[in-house]
Amino acid sequence: MPGGRPRAFDADNALDRALEVFWRHGYEGTSLADLTAAMGINKPSLYAVFGNKEQLFGKVLARYLEGPGAYAADALAAPTGREVIERLIRGAVDLTAGETTPHGCLCVNSVHACGPDAHAVRQDAIAVRKAGEAALRRRLEQADDLPSRYEPAALAALVHTISDGLAVQAAAGRSPDELRQIGELALCALLTEGPHHIE
Known part of the structure; x- marks a missing residue:
């Protein structure tokens, strides 16, 4: 033919x-x-x-990354550091607890639920996550509206850790309303001015 x-x-x-x-x-x-x-x-x-x-x-x-996960890259274009973080955490809730999509995060699942036979797949997912965290760190280094107690690298790691936790909780069956409440509490803790000392 x-x-x-x-x-x-x-x-x-x-x-x-x-x-x-x-x-x-x-x-x-x-x-x-x-x-x-x-x-x-x-x-x-x-x-x-x-x-x-x-x-x-x-x-x-x-x-x-180009579709459901594109909110993360889009959030970096927000005009302030606070808005970047707000969009990332609220976006993580919307993504991982969506009504029409599977709960959890494809990248998080791939990092934590792959055995030795899937080493290359796990490494690809880890590389994606590291690149996302590095991009967030670079964006936060440019922000002048965040609490002064934060180093950009530590804050970027913390935001990613919160997003990962939301994904795990979503996969475990937490309701969207519960996840939104957790996300808002995290934002309040992250973005409120005042002393936060770690002994």
């Missing part, structure tokens, strides 16, 4: 379905059978278009 056989599926839609499966079940909890069923393709088509499971996950991770 001239030009080859036309592709019988929408690759972008198939990638979105793979994202949902990985997000819901984690890398190691997702089988090729789960993926092909959700994506509506067979194994040869999966390999031909997306590569093996590890390569497919890399594509899914990029799509996650």
